[in-house]
Amino acid sequence: MGTSEIETYDLVGVGFGPSNLSLAVALEEHRGGIPGQPLTAAFFERQPSFGWHRNMLLPHTTMQISFLKDLVTxxxxxxxxxxxxxxxxxxxxTQFVNNQDFFPTRQEFHQYLEWVESNFSHQVSYGSEVTGLRLPENSGPGRPDHVQVEVRDTGGSGTRIVNARNLVISTGLVPRMPEGIQRDERVWHSSDLLERFRGLNGDDLKNVAVVGAGQSAAEITRFxxxxxxxxxxxxxxxxxxxxVADDTPFANQVFDPSAVDDYYFGTELTREAFWRYHRNTNYSVVDDELIRDLHKRSYQEDVSGHKRLQFLNLTRVAAVRRAGTETRVTLRSLVEGESRExxxxxxxxxxxYDSMEPSRLLGDLDQHFLRNQNGLHRVERNYRIATTGALPFDVYLQGGTEHTHGLTSSLLSNLAIRSGEIVKSIEQRRTERALIHRTPVAAGESTS
Ligand SMILES: Cc1cc2nc3c(=O)[nH]c(=O)nc-3n(C[C@H](O)[C@H](O)[C@H](O)COP(=O)(O)OP(=O)(O)OC[C@H]3O[C@@H](n4cnc5c(N)ncnc54)[C@H](O)[C@@H]3O)c2cc1C
Known part of the structure; x- marks a missing residue:
């Protein structure tokens, strides 16, 4: 691309994790639309190559969903x-079937994701972080039909612009630390784990601690x-x-594609019931097998008298102080209220993690997107953020829609269906616009 040329795409995807990978597949498999004019797409991913929670690809960890809830099926x-x-x-x-297990390891699922990605890598720019949006100056005749997307090269070779008629934001969950505690080379969030761990000599780690009661905390303790x-x-x-995480059949129905409609079109009471009764399908819960494994280990140590695994329950971290390679943690018991070091x-x-929040990316343009009485974006059933009507482009969300679409928002369970719905909506709106303006839709052209 020459310096004066800006590519225009029907769809620009921000982030290339499983959600937008699934979207790329849905685009490829999309049938119908305007004959001879397939939707054009480009994806930008800030990591240097494809990776799905690489720092938590711990040995023996398994998927929380059936292999049939893959990117497409x-x-x-x-x-x-x-x-x-x-x-x-x-x-x-054959061997997978003989293994009789619905839940592959995360390592194997990662290999699957990489295998799919290899068919779409020509559409993805890695090492490319989307940093902002701006409306184009209306230089030519007619109204602009796109937004300008700023993409920063994480390798330091500057910023470039692409034009997007639709933006699909899928930037993922945001790691959450307790207030006032900073991450560094000895104080990690779980999302830093393997990279930090490999950066140190294991022999130097004589005392380690894991804070939390969810699946990741239990996995790291075992690791x-x-x-x-x-x-x-x-x-x-x-x-x-x-x-324990409830993954029994009736509870699992909250992750069904039809549950999205029940949540979206339900009343406040329906939505509250989803969270009140079914939070334990996903949040702050641990797989049964892992809980039993940890307990067995602890009990075995009681029997042998060589105790090195301890569980401090009803305990919170009150403060963290760093001195050299050591970290001094003040723990407060919720029972006695006493502190210990x-x-x-x-x-x-x-x-x-906190859920995805697109405001920073939308920047000044955020004022054109509608919000509900709680200050959260109003998201239509097709995952498009509702606008005041003044914008020449559309924004879709994959993630960050727990308040409108329910529990699957940040999960893999509904990716295949959601991606198909987004592609369908983009195509439908393109066709409607073409009919209104009675002009052929230009796809993938360059503008100077
Ligand atoms: C350890 C772990 C295990 C999990 N296991 C499961 C499971 O078994 N089943 C399940 O349903 N869910 C699971 N989840 C939930 C998880 O959210 C989904 O698995 C999945 O990652 C969602 O995909 P995504 O593409 O929406 O987000 P992500 O996988 O987080 O991908 C978002 C991508 O966007 C990129 N990005 C962010 N900002 C920008 C930017 N400005 N410009 C360019 N790129 C950007 C990021 O680098 C990242 O690659 C797990 C989560 C964790 C943390």
Whole structure:
């Protein structure tokens, strides 16, 4: 592309995790629309290459969803991009079936995602962070039909602009730390884990602690116990103990595609019921097998008298002080209200994530998007943010729609269907606009 040329795309995807990867597949498989004019798309991802929560690809960790909830199957069971197709292509289908397990390891699912990604990498710019949006100056005849998207090269070679008629924001969950506690080389969030861990000599980690009561906290506790056989491992748990994740069949229905409609078109009471009764399908809960494993380990240590795994329940971190390679943690018991000190060589906060929030990316243009009485974006059923009507482009969200679309918003369960719905909506609105203006729709052209 020359310096004076700006590419214009029907769809620009911000972030290229599983959500926008699924969208790329849905676009490829989309049929119908304007003959001879397929929707054009480009995706921007700030990581240097494809990666799905790489720092939490711990040994033996498994998916929280069935392999059939892959990027495509619920939308198109005939797709060549399914998990089953992947297994077939790598020659593991028979053994996978013999394994009789609906839940592959995260490592295997990551391999599947990379396999699908390899068919779409020509549409993705890696090392490219989308930093802002601006409306074009109306230089030519007619109204502009796009927004300008600023993309920063994370390698330091500057910023470029692309034009987008539709933006699909899918930037993922945001790591959450307790207020006032900073991450560094010895104080980590769970999303830093493997990179930080590999950066240190395991022999130097004699005391490690994990804060949190959810799946990641339990996984990291087990990981440390396995990887650091000489170390004291302390789990700091704000609850009385780990709570089990409910993945029984009736509860699992909250992740069904039809549950999105029930949530979206339901009353306030319906939505409240989803959260009140079914939070324990996903939030601050742990797989049954992992809970039992950790308890067995602890009990075995009681029996052997060699105790190095301890669980401090009803306990919170009150303060963290760093001195050299040591980290001094002040813990407060919620029972007695008493404080105690713990010295650690590595402290991990598995304290969860905040949901995706597009405001920073939308910048000044955010004023044109409508919000509900709680100050959250009004999102239409097709995942488009409702606007005041003044904008020449549309913004769709994949993530950050818990308040409108329910529990699957930040999960993989409904990706296939959601991506199909977004593509359909973009195509429909393009066709409507073409009819209104009675002009052929230009796709993928360059403007100077
Ligand atoms: C450890 C872990 C395990 C999980 N396991 C499961 C599971 O088994 N089942 C399940 O349903 N859910 C699971 N989840 C939930 C998780 O949200 C989804 O798995 C999934 O990551 C959602 O995909 P996504 O593409 O929306 O977001 P992400 O995977 O987070 O991808 C977003 C991408 O956007 C990029 N990005 C961010 N900002 C910008 C920007 N400004 N410009 C360019 N790129 C940007 C990021 O680098 C990232 O690659 C898990 C979450 C974690 C943390």
């Amino acid at each position: 619920f939308r198109n069971p005939l797709s060549r991009h399914s998990f089953v197709s992947y297994l077939h292509s790598v020659g593991r289908l 440390f116990h396995d990887m650091l056989p000489h170390a004291q491992v302390t789990a700091v748990i704000p609850s009385y103990g780990y709570s 713990l010295e650690t060589d590595a402290l991990v906060f598995a304290t969860g």
